[in-house]
Amino acid sequence: MTKTTRRAFLTAAGLTGAAAAATAAQHYGLIPPDPGGAYGIGEILNYATHRLTSHAMAREFPESEISQVPFANETARPGDEFKRLEAARFAGWRLSIDGLVDHPQSLSLAEVKTLPAHSHVTHLACEEGWSYIARWTGVQVSHLLEKAGVRPQAKYLVYFSIEKDWWDSIDLDEAAHPQTLIAWGLNNADLPAGNGGPLRMRVPRQLGYKNVKFITRLTLTDDLKKFGKGLGSASPEGGYAWYAGI
Numbered sequence: 001m002t003k004t005t006r007r008a009f010l011t012a013a014g015l016t017g018a019a020a021a022a023t024a025a026q027h028y029g030l031i032p033p034d035p036g037g038a039y040g041i042g043e044i045l046n047y048a049t050h051r052l053t054s055h056a057m058a059r060e061f062p063e064s065e066i067s068q069v070p071f072a073n074e075t076a077r078p079g080d081e082f083k084r085l086e087a088a089r090f091a092g093w094r095l096s097i098d099g100l101v102d103h104p105q106s107l108s109l110a111e112v113k114t115l116p117a118h119s120h121v122t123h124l125a126c127e128e129g130w131s132y133i134a135r136w137t138g139v140q141v142s143h144l145l146e147k148a149g150v151r152p153q154a155k156y157l158v159y160f161s162i163e164k165d166w167w168d169s170i171d172l173d174e175a176a177h178p179q180t181l182i183a184w185g186l187n188n189a190d191l192p193a194g195n196g197g198p199l200r201m202r203v204p205r206q207l208g209y210k211n212v213k214f215i216t217r218l219t220l221t222d223d224l225k226k227f228g229k230g231l232g233s234a235s236p237e238g239g240y241a242w243y244a245g246i
């Protein structure tokens, strides 16, 4: 085989392999809700590979590697309702849990903070190229799911910000992962509003944009088509993949 035909053959074999894997992914129900999106087969393969082959932990770092503040990115406070709540030190902030659960919840911030706390020093990476390492503290989403009693039909957790155009979702594998937190602390202090305080989704196995700030509601569903344009979050509408595993 000449060099060029060999390359052509390998390319063809690679593509055939990818197509076969995509068919397998479909068979096992591992198709993300935005399969026709900009990332196409690449996103399907990334998602299916992660789910079939690894239940890996995101890398954790020693405290000595925590990044210097201020971090690269901060979000402006998202509007009047937020500002009113902040002025009252978030005494009126609620986190509700509803949908396919036996015991819907409406928790105050103080109640969330009394639940068992979990911390990790992890990397938050924005798709735009910057990142930082910080110590995150919060309640494991798995604990919240147990408390609410997730029904067997539930497949996804959808989460909403007080900032209306920010909502997203993850599958239950990601939601129940031990490092997935509803975070209320950053580097041993309350989570600052610029980084999503008082409550933020912290999902360290996925890119920054899945880590939605100012969380007010979690809902369990069997079907992401019921939300927004049916793509699992607003991000795919803007050209970002629903599954942003790293």
Ligand SMILES: Nc1nc2c(c(=O)[nH]1)N[C@H]1C(S)=C(S)[C@@H](COP(=O)(O)O)O[C@H]1N2
Pocket (backbone or CB within 6 Å): 071, 072, 073, 074, 075, 124, 125, 126, 127, 161, 163, 166, 194, 195, 196, 207, 208, 209, 210, 211, 212, 213, 214
């Ligand atoms: N509600 C809300 N959540 C958000 C965002 C936002 O603008 N609003 N930006 C996202 C993006 S693109 C990234 S990279 C991270 C940035 O987190 P940081 O500000 O703590 O660095 O937050 C994510 N969560």
Ligand SMILES: [Mo]
Pocket (backbone or CB within 6 Å): 125, 126, 127, 128, 208, 209
């Ligand atoms: Mo980002």
